[in-house]
Amino acid sequence: MTKKLFFKNVYLKEFTANIISKEEIEGEFHIVLDQxxxxxxxxxxxxxxxxxxxLKVCYVYEKDNKxxxxxxxxxxxxxxxxCTIDWEKRFDHMQQHLGQHILSACFEELFDAETVGFHLGTAFVTIDVTLSDLSNDQAQKVEYLANQVVFNNLRVNQLYPNPSKLSELPLRKPPKVDKNIRIIEIDQFDFSPCGGTHPSYTGEVGLIKIRKWEKIRNNIRIEFVCGNRALKDFTWKNDYIYKIANLLSIKDLDVLNGIEKIYSNYHSQQKEIKKLKEQLLNYEAFALYQEADIHKEIKIIYKIYDNRDFNxxxxxxxxxxxxxxxxVLFGARNKKAQMILSSSKQIEINMNEIFKKVCIIFNGKGGGNNHNAQGGGDNLSKLxxxxxxxxxxxxxQYI
Incomplete structure (x- = not known):
């Protein structure tokens, strides 16, 4: 059994130990220390x-009490x-993990919502809570309470209660093990079974910030950051707001109104552009129809375009x-060769059959029906x- 120093002193950054076993597996060495x-x-x-x-330690796992x-x-x-711990990484995990305890306790305190999922990722932390929906006002209430727990700098204790004492504790969730049960207590605010690492005071968590949430099956998944992650999150967002405000020549507090105005104007302009494009296409269609070659009263519009939108x-x-x-016989040279063969309803020519015959010339694929066929190929030179x-x-053959 390996002696677990991280439970006795979570702030231990360096220590000495003896290697009691080593095994090579697929080019890597799995080392067991006495502590x-x-x-x-x-x-x-x-x-x-x-x-x-x-030696660089890239991964650590527990198996059979080793x-x-x-x-x-x-x-x-x-x-x-x-032995030396990557302290920046360890402290980050401590901040995020205790932040999760606090946030989960606040969801249960305010909305009787249990935490049924937890993931500590490299950038964000998520918890899944038993809520069918979450409003912005509710999220702000949870976030406010969580940060008051942080600002009050409550003591964090680790308890190893006997069965009798365990039954008296107001646990937020039941333990997953039967022996050596470890309870993390946040000074009478929360009691939770946990085997992770946490700071000794809630103040060390720093700011807890909910970033976003989404519905996952029957629960709500909350994405949040704590401490240094929250600082980094605030830093880049503040930088973006500052740059946007400068671009718009407005105050940072007016950025949202400025963007909403630009967004509204953009959509109005897009509608106007769409309307004008429609008019231009109508004029172009009329001009092409009028100028078309006529074969036995049938007008054939034949044209190849370069870099024109196929739609x-x-x-x-x-x-x-x-x-x-x-x-209509249209060709388009874009990243690939594209072709459109179309005819009016009065014309009884199977455009799909013709397309199938000629598309092999430019390594094309596609199809359609009697009046419309289209597709593309990779041989631009043969279009x-x-x-x-x-x-x-x-x-x-037809006219």
Whole structure:
């Protein structure tokens, strides 16, 4: 059994230990120490990292009451090895984990909502709470209460109660183990079974900030950050607000109103642009129809475009064939070769069959129906040949 120093002194950054076993597995060495301050992954909390002498510890896990430290090189020294914890990472985990206890307790205190899921990620922390919905006002109430718990700097105790004492404690959730039950107490505010690492006072958590939430099945998933993560979150957001305010030449407090105004103007302009584009397409369709080559009273509009939006060409073709006795043969050279073959309803020519015959010329795929067929291929240089072949088939075999 490995002696767990992280429970006796959560602030221990350096220690010495003896290596009592080492095993090579797939090029990595799994080391067991007689005692360790490295926290193994578990209970939703990631493991610690750091060094054992000059060996980098990349992962730590617990199995059969032994804690294994994975390093990339074989240790050469076995006794009195110097071990160092990545303290920035450890303290971050401590802040986030205790912040989760506080936030979960506040959800239960205010809305009788249990925490049924917890994940401590590298950037954000999430909890799943048993609520069907969450309003902005409710989220602010929870966040306010959580931060009052932080600002009051309450003492955090770890308890190992006997069964009789355990039954007297107002636990927020039942323990998952039967022996060596460890309870984290936040000075009469919250009692929760937990095997993780936490600061000794709530003030060390720093600010708790709810970032967003979403419905996940029948629960609400809360994303939040604490301490240094909250500081980083505030820093980049404040920087963005400052830059946006400068771009708009307004005060930072007026940024939302300024963006809403721009957003409203943008949508109005988009509607106007769409209307003008529609008019231009109508004029273009009319001009192409009027100027088309006529073969036995059928107008054939044949044209290849470079770098033109294919959806726009489809709309243009639809407008043209809404007129009588029209055939549209469009090609488009964009990132790939694209083709549209369309005809008015009065014309009994199967455009899909013609497309299938000519698309192989430019390595094309696609299809459609009697009056509309379209598709694309990768041989841009052969697009014109394919379109000419389609025109020849129509003129020589159908008209």
């Amino acid at each position: 360790t301050a490295f926290y193994p992954e578990g209970g939703g909390q990631p493991c610690d990292t750091g060094t054992i002498d000059s 804690i294994y430290h994975i390093v990339d090189k074989k240790p050469t020294k076995l006794n009195n090895v110097k 726009e060409l489809r709309t243009l073709a639809t407008k043209i064939i809404s007129k009588p006795n029209a055939i 014109e040949d394919a379109l000419k072949e389609a025109k020849n088939i129509i003129i020589n």
